[in-house]
Amino acid sequence: MEVIIPILLLVMFIAAAYKKTSVYDSFVRGAKNALPVLVSILPYLAAMLAAINIFRASGALQGFIDLSSPVMESIGIPKELTPLVVLRPFSGSAAIALLDDIFKTCGPDSYQGVLASVMLGSTETIFYTVALYFGSIGIKKTRYSIPTALISGIAGIAASIIAVKLMYD
Amino acid sequence: MMNAFWGIIIFASLLFGLIAGQKGELITALITGANDAVILVFNLAGAYMVWMGLMEVANDMGVVKKLSNAVQPLLKKLFPKSKSAVAPITLNLAANFFGLGSAATPFGIKAMQELQKYNPHPAIATTEMCMFIALNASALELLPTTVLSMRAAAASNNVYIVVVPTFIASIAAFATAVLCCKFFESLEKRKGNC
Incomplete structure (x- = not known):
């Protein structure tokens, strides 16, 4: 599958030669357009990552996890998975580190390991996406985007639990 | 919505940290997070330029x-x-x-x-x-x-x-x-x- 993109590009460049498109000029123009975008998203990313970092470093995250853990367990989420569920909407790299922890403590083929894999694969870093995409064009009022994203994330988690349970029964 | 979320997270963190006896660490944590954003943007920059560049080529064709x-x-x-x-x-x-x-x-x-x-x-x-x-x-x-x-x-x-x-x-x-x-x-x- 990895070979598809290079082949598509090859076809595109053959066609470009045939059409006499000035590929170099076009590429440079496109790359130049990427730079202001990078600058405009930086403050939004900084705000987001600063908040996540202080939330973890202050111990507030752990407090929240301890508080929500019994609730999560009552709906079928093992306590090892609570940090993953809480952090997943904010940070992809944190979620990956947590999944690795779960693999080390419970094993990748345990119920926890499988459920965590499915949850990570079927959900997204919604707050990162919202901050980045809306930030890049300066949208202030996000309307119902965040509730929608959160509800679909919850649906993904619920469906993960059901799908894994069905597979084990 | 984002204002409420962000405000609550920062407020809860400061309150929690101060009760737990943290001081300078709280500011360091904010700055480290912002630093991560700078590094992330640098890491994204190459991929952005490549894909936006290729897309412009496709666009011009x-x-x-x-x-x-x-x-x-x-x-x-x-x-x-x-x-x-x-x-x-x-x-x-x-x-x-x-x-x-x-x-x-x-x-x-x-x-x-x-x-x-x-x-x-x-x-x-x-x-x-x-x-x-x-x-x-x-x-x-x-x-x-x-x-x-x-x-x-x-x-x-x-x-x-x-x-x-x-x-x-x-x-x-x-x-x-x-x-x-x-x-x-x-x-x-x-x-x-x-």
């Missing part, structure tokens, strides 16, 4: 326009108004579907820029933007490549056991996102009429 026309009937229901955004939206969804994360974000931002061109109130998200964000908040993936490689690295006996349940759960999240978006949209419309 007319490929993007042809792609738009080809997928227009498919996406017309979800994005009825914004014609020029259809191509980057398609590329974004395709990159997500094939696990090409480094390309998905630049295409996604390009799509938002195109959607913004049709926005009469530049500070308020349009209905189509909300739909696009919803689709990205539950991005459908053919194979969860990151998870699979992590399972293999952790010496799993059955790496691929998660593929089918992941796909089912992803579809559930994806469908929920679209339905939820439509629901909130009709709710807002009704409110506006009263």
Whole structure:
């Protein structure tokens, strides 16, 4: 599958030669357009990552996890998975580190390991996406985007639990 | 919404940290987070320039326009108004579907820029933007490549056991996102009429 993109590009460049498109000029123009975008998203990313970092470093995250853990367990989420569920909407790299922890403590083929894999694969870093995409064009009022994203994330988690349970029964 | 979320997180962190006896660490934590953002943007810069550059080549050749026309009937229901955004939206969804994360974000931002061109109130998200964000908040993936490689690295006996349940759960999240978006949209419309 990895070979598809290079082949598509090859076809595109053959066609470009045939059409006499000035590929170099076009590429440079496109790359130049990427730079202001990078600058405009930086403050939004900084705000987001600063908040996540202080939330973890202050111990507030752990407090929240301890508080929500019994609730999560009552709906079928093992306590090892609570940090993953809480952090997943904010940070992809944190979620990956947590999944690795779960693999080390419970094993990748345990119920926890499988459920965590499915949850990570079927959900997204919604707050990162919202901050980045809306930030890049300066949208202030996000309307119902965040509730929608959160509800679909919850649906993904619920469906993960059901799908894994069905597979084990 | 973002203001409330961000404010609550910072407030709770400061309160919690101060009670736990932290002082300077709290400021350091904020700055470290912002530093991470700088590093992240640097890491993203290369991929952005490559994909935006290649997309411009495709655009100048007319490929993007042809792609738009080809997928227009498919996406017309979800994005009825914004014609020029259809191509980057398609590329974004395709990159997500094939696990090409480094390309998905630049295409996604390009799509938002195109959607913004049709926005009469530049500070308020349009209905189509909300739909696009919803689709990205539950991005459908053919194979969860990151998870699979992590399972293999952790010496799993059955790496691929998660593929089918992941796909089912992803579809559930994806469908929920679209339905939820439509629901909130009709709710807002009704409110506006009263």
